[in-house]
Amino acid sequence: MSDGNGQGHVVIVGGGFAGVGCARALAKHDAVRVTLIDRNNYHQFQPLLYQVATSQLAPSDIAYSLRKLFRDRPNVDVKLAEIAAVDPATRTVTAADGQTWTSDAVVLAAGSRPNFFRTPGAESDSFPLYTLDQATRLRSRILTLFEDADRSPELVDRGALNFVVVGAGATGVEVAGALADLISDTMALEYRDLAVSAARIHLVDLGHVLLGPFSEGSHDYAAKVLQRKGVRTHLGVAVTAVRPGEVELADGTTIPTHCVIWGGGIQAAELAGATGLVQGRGGRLMVLPDLSVDGAPGVHAAGDVANIPDRHGEPLPQLGSVALQSGTWVADNVLADFAGKPRKAFHYHDKGIMAMIGRGAAVAEVGPHHHELHGHIAHTAWLGVHAGLMTGVRNRVDAFLAWGWDAFSSGRGPQVLDRSDAARIDWEHEQAPESAVA
Amino acid sequence: MSDGNGQGHVVIVGGGFAGVGCARALAKHDAVRVTLIDRNNYHQFQPLLYQVATSQLAPSDIAYSLRKLFRDRPNVDVKLAEIAAVDPATRTVTAADGQTWTSDAVVLAAGSRPNFFRTPGAESDSFPLYTLDQATRLRSRILTLFEDADRSPELVDRGALNFVVVGAGATGVEVAGALADLISDTMALEYRDLAVSAARIHLVDLGHVLLGPFSEGSHDYAAKVLQRKGVRTHLGVAVTAVRPGEVELADGTTIPTHCVIWGGGIQAAELAGATGLVQGRGGRLMVLPDLSVDGAPGVHAAGDVANIPDRHGEPLPQLGSVALQSGTWVADNVLADFAGKPRKAFHYHDKGIMAMIGRGAAVAEVGPHHHELHGHIAHTAWLGVHAGLMTGVRNRVDAFLAWGWDAFSSGRGPQVLDRSDAARIDWEHEQAPESAVA
Numbered sequence: 060m061s062d063g064n065g066q067g068h069v070v071i072v073g074g075g076f077a078g079v080g081c082a083r084a085l086a087k088h089d090a091v092r093v094t095l096i097d098r099n100n101y102h103q104f105q106p107l108l109y110q111v112a113t114s115q116l117a118p119s120d121i122a123y124s125l126r127k128l129f130r131d132r133p134n135v136d137v138k139l140a141e142i143a144a145v146d147p148a149t150r151t152v153t154a155a156d157g158q159t160w161t162s163d164a165v166v167l168a169a170g171s172r173p174n175f176f177r178t179p180g181a182e183s184d185s186f187p188l189y190t191l192d193q194a195t196r197l198r199s200r201i202l203t204l205f206e207d208a209d210r211s212p213e214l215v216d217r218g219a220l221n222f223v224v225v226g227a228g229a230t231g232v233e234v235a236g237a238l239a240d241l242i243s244d245t246m247a248l249e250y251r252d253l254a255v256s257a258a259r260i261h262l263v264d265l266g267h268v269l270l271g272p273f274s275e276g277s278h279d280y281a282a283k284v285l286q287r288k289g290v291r292t293h294l295g296v297a298v299t300a301v302r303p304g305e306v307e308l309a310d311g312t313t314i315p316t317h318c319v320i321w322g323g324g325i326q327a328a329e330l331a332g333a334t335g336l337v338q339g340r341g342g343r344l345m346v347l348p349d350l351s352v353d354g355a356p357g358v359h360a361a362g363d364v365a366n367i368p369d370r371h372g373e374p375l376p377q378l379g380s381v382a383l384q385s386g387t388w389v390a391d392n393v394l395a396d397f398a399g400k401p402r403k404a405f406h407y408h409d410k411g412i413m414a415m416i417g418r419g420a421a422v423a424e425v426g427p428h429h430h431e432l433h434g435h436i437a438h439t440a441w442l443g444v445h446a447g448l449m450t451g452v453r454n455r456v457d458a459f460l461a462w463g464w465d466a467f468s469s470g471r472g473p474q475v476l477d478r479s480d481a482a483r484i485d486w487e488h489e490q491a492p493e494s495a496v497a
Numbered sequence: 498m499s500d501g502n503g504q505g506h507v508v509i510v511g512g513g514f515a516g517v518g519c520a521r522a523l524a525k526h527d528a529v530r531v532t533l534i535d536r537n538n539y540h541q542f543q544p545l546l547y548q549v550a551t552s553q554l555a556p557s558d559i560a561y562s563l564r565k566l567f568r569d570r571p572n573v574d575v576k577l578a579e580i581a582a583v584d585p586a587t588r589t590v591t592a593a594d595g596q597t598w599t600s601d602a603v604v605l606a607a608g609s610r611p612n613f614f615r616t617p618g619a620e621s622d623s624f625p626l627y628t629l630d631q632a633t634r635l636r637s638r639i640l641t642l643f644e645d646a647d648r649s650p651e652l653v654d655r656g657a658l659n660f661v662v663v664g665a666g667a668t669g670v671e672v673a674g675a676l677a678d679l680i681s682d683t684m685a686l687e688y689r690d691l692a693v694s695a696a697r698i699h700l701v702d703l704g705h706v707l708l709g710p711f712s713e714g715s716h717d718y719a720a721k722v723l724q725r726k727g728v729r730t731h732l733g734v735a736v737t738a739v740r741p742g743e744v745e746l747a748d749g750t751t752i753p754t755h756c757v758i759w760g761g762g763i764q765a766a767e768l769a770g771a772t773g774l775v776q777g778r779g780g781r782l783m784v785l786p787d788l789s790v791d792g793a794p795g796v797h798a799a800g801d802v803a804n805i806p807d808r809h810g811e812p813l814p815q816l817g818s819v820a821l822q823s824g825t826w827v828a829d830n831v832l833a834d835f836a837g838k839p840r841k842a843f844h845y846h847d848k849g850i851m852a853m854i855g856r857g858a859a860v861a862e863v864g865p866h867h868h869e870l871h872g873h874i875a876h877t878a879w880l881g882v883h884a885g886l887m888t889g890v891r892n893r894v895d896a897f898l899a900w901g902w903d904a905f906s907s908g909r910g911p912q913v914l915d916r917s918d919a920a921r922i923d924w925e926h927e928q929a930p931e932s933a934v935a
Binding site: 100117118119120124126127130133136137138139140156158202206209210245248249250251252 | 555565568576577594644648683689
């Protein structure tokens with residue numbers, strides 16, 4: 060794979076945890092040249108998107124310029140492009156605008172996108188929460204609803220303050236809890252003329268528990284915390300349709316709402332299908348235990364776009380730490396290829412799973428045996444794991460300290476409403492059916 | 498003016514320095530009820546907009562939620578609305594969406610908007626820098642130009658890296674200096690494939706000096722600093738037209754450019770004309786020395802929307818400190834009206850004028866005698882005056898410290914490119930004339 064003098068060119072598609080982790084590991088080797096390509100000019104710290112959506116953090120708090128991250132790594136070049144096709148045979152990637160890059164090794168790390176499971180209206184009329192753009196769009200929608208209801212209190216009867224979260228995994232539970240905190244701690248104080256107590260949060264999931272992948276103790280703890288916050292849970296029930304002004308559940312319930320937050324699941328990025336490579340569950344690329352793609356020499360996949368097997372062949376979940384570790388692992392195997400050495404099978408160092416359910420309330424199941432923690436100690440564990448992710452991305456050791464200071468000490472709560480048209484709600488045409496009939 | 502039991506209702510139109518200063522002063526008096534109305538849900542710290550445009554600060558660093566600013570002031574209510582008309586006779590303000598507020602006193606503090614002086618194409622094809630929206634739009638344009646040139650280096654010949662700043666007042670000089678720093682310190686390191694040294698900044702002004710209102714020593718210092726930074730100045734020459742892809746000067750020069758930054762002057766907000774009140778230079782509302790409007794009892798104006806006379810009857814400049822002080826002064830006169838006491842003539846406590854010309858280089862003319870300072874000591878004075886403005890707006894004494902830490906110590910440089918369509922450049926149709934002919 061090398062070009063003969065020890066130099067190899069690696070193209071990495073995607074600047075998330077997997078892509079950045081891979082690029083950082085490769086950057087240490089002067090003989091390797093890296094081109095890191097992303098559709099955005101920044102890395103987004105995905106686990107905290109829900110904090111942007113609920114005005115706890117500013118978008119800039121969780122976005123880092125990719126060019127700046129690699130400014131002092133002369134062998135890493137960053138390119139802004141949307142990759143539309145990959146030819147595994149020639150290791151050529153092609154952007155939507157026609158640019159192409161051919162390389163000695165391609166690392167596919169394009170991440171995931173929401174999976175709407177063909178739910179009618181979900182794609183057009185709900186608010187997914189997987190990108191920074193989506194998080195700021197959701198934030199604007201939430202703030203706009205409060206402003207519109209403040210101006211026209213009769214809109215409350217039309218569901219202006221009803222929020223429906225679809226999916227009770229970590230994303231759904233985190234956004235439901237944070238939204239409840241925002242409403243009770245902030246909105247109730249700041250909207251004096253508005254009956255903020257009329258606001259309702261509904262959490263809907265097809266499964267019968269909250270935080271499915273967690274243990275039973277965590278299910279119960281999450282349910283207790285959310286109940287205390289006033290979140291209404293609808294478990295064991297599917298969402299059958301999302302329409303402007305309402306959501307319809309399989310049990311016949313319709314909830315008037317102008318804000319359906321989609322945390323219902325993810326699938327591989329569209330790019331996975333444009334490779335011609337074998338896809339597994341959720342469209343994720345099938346990889347060998349060493350994260351290379353069978354039959355496509357020099358092609359590797361890491362992070363959410365890949366169906367990564369654990370030691371027993373079971374797929375690992377789509378987590379930031381899996382992405383970061385798999386990206387770094389791929390770097391080692393690319394270097395092994397270049398050196399003519401054998402690749403190694405990926406070994407995931409399991410740090411556990413965790414979710415914040417609101418201020419001071421978290422669940423964490425830590426370490427390979429998933430030791431269960433709740434409350435403040437879980438919050439501390441949560442901070443620790445995110446510190447690891449953060450320092451895995453940013454260069455400076457003190458990055459997390461600066462971030463922690465910003466994020467948790469200043470409490471500035473950037474409730475800034477974009478004045479974009481996207482935030483505006485067409486109350487004439489987007490309405491609950493009762494009003495439509497009237 | 499009082500409603501008989503000592504309670505008075507004051508409507509303030511505009512949440513800039515003048516409006517917030519006025520509301521904060523009135524909030525101390527429990528008997529007064531304040532409605533503060535702005536088109537945005539945030540106060541923007543206007544003197545630092547150029548730092549947002551040049552990726553030194555994030556938008557959230559200079560935007561504060563108005564509701565949050567007054568959260569602990571139960572007698573101040575914040576409303577999000579765009580006021581379209583004012584009836585001075587009934588002290589009624591009407592929003593574009595039909596909402597109305599009638600009050601005992603109206604404070605007009607709607608600020609300013611760019612003045613394009615009927616320059617053809619300037620309004621449609623240049624980037625003014627007076628609102629946060631405009632600053633983020635300009636930031637996206639700058640970053641998009643570098644990305645587009647990185648992708649298609651031939652665009653450099655079509656002016657992709659030419660930036661033209663119109664107006665050599667504080668806004669123009671500050672943005673030109675900061676842009677030069679951004680290009681030399683950041684872009685040159687981060688765009689490895691791009692001939693960043695081909696970037697050019699042009700600064701155009703009809704006048705014959707930089708920083709007109711400053712003294713001769715400051716004119717020369719600013720010229721020297723900008724020259725050292727490579728900024729080309731075109732003084733004594735008017736801009737005759739702005740077109741997509743080029744700007745045309747009165748001396749016959751045309752400069753191919755896709756980024757004309759308009760710092761050419763300001764005029765009163767459109768609202769001034771919707772009051773039926775007498776307007777002076779720049780459309781600003783004529784006020785008596787006590788900042789009330791002659792013949793309109795209970796109507797006051799403060800900040801940039803007003804033509805505020807100094808002790809000699811000369812109009813004061815449109816500065817943050819004039820706005821903040823005049824807003825606070827109006828609060829005292831409104832209270833005097835309510836108490837049946839005489840109003841007092843506004844006395845401006847002149848802290849001087851200052852401008853940053855780039856990292857570590859500033860000019861300041863401090864105090865009522867405008868003692869002239871340059872360089873680092875001017876930078877310190879600049880920080881001091883902005884600390885005063887900042888603490889005039891935010892509640893906590895340590896606000897400035899937190900801000901100073903964020904803004905100057907972390908140096909995170911949020912070069913985050915919005916993926917909005919607004920940022921995209923249509924290179925087929927927006928081109929320099931040479932290319933159009935070809």
